[in-house]
Amino acid sequence: xxxxxxxxxxxxEVWLVANNYRKGDYAPxxxxxxxxxxxxxxVVDGAxxxxxxxxxxxxxxxxxxVFVGTENGLWISLDEGQTFAQVVNx
Numbered sequence: 001x002x003x004x005x006x007x008x009x010x011x012x013e014v015w016l017v018a019n020n021y022r023k024g025d026y027a028p029x030x031x032x033x034x035x036x037x038x039x040x041x042x043v044v045d046g047a048x049x050x051x052x053x054x055x056x057x058x059x060x061x062x063x064x065x066v067f068v069g070t071e072n073g074l075w076i077s078l079d080e081g082q083t084f085a086q087v088v089n090x
Contacts, residue, residue, distance in 0.1 A: 003055050009063040012036040019052040021071075028053040030071055032081065043081035044068060050086075062065075 007013035014037065018029040030044040030053050043066075044053060051072035059065035066077040074087040 002053070003040055005058065006017075007058055008060055010034065011060070015056045015058060016040070016045070017053045017056050017068075019054070021052040026071070027053045028068070030056050030068055030081070044075075044084065049075050049084050 001016065001018050003017040005023040006090075007015065008044065013034045015021075015025060016031045016033075019025075020027075020029070026047070027046040028044045028049045029042070030065070031040045032043050032069050049070060051070035053068055053070050056066050057067045059067070064078060064080050065071040066073055068075045068084065075084040077084045083089065
């Protein structure tokens with residue numbers, strides 16, 4: 001487990017980053033719970049977000065804005081992790 005980040009917006013919501021790259025698994029693992037950890041939903045689709053996940057951050061003002069850092073750069077979601085786009089130079 002690389003990171004646990006409690007939401008500033010909703011009680012019981014936590015974002016979690018896990019990685020397994022040391023064993024050759026470079027998939028991004030980002031999960032979210034909204035019920036104090038009883039159930040977890042995988043947020044990042046490894047087919048669309050490239051590289052193992054290093055960190056996740058929910059915007060402190062806009063709860064739908066989520067950032068994920070991977071080994072291949074920064075990814076942004078405007079819909080609480082339903083879709084992600086890579087931030088590119090320029």
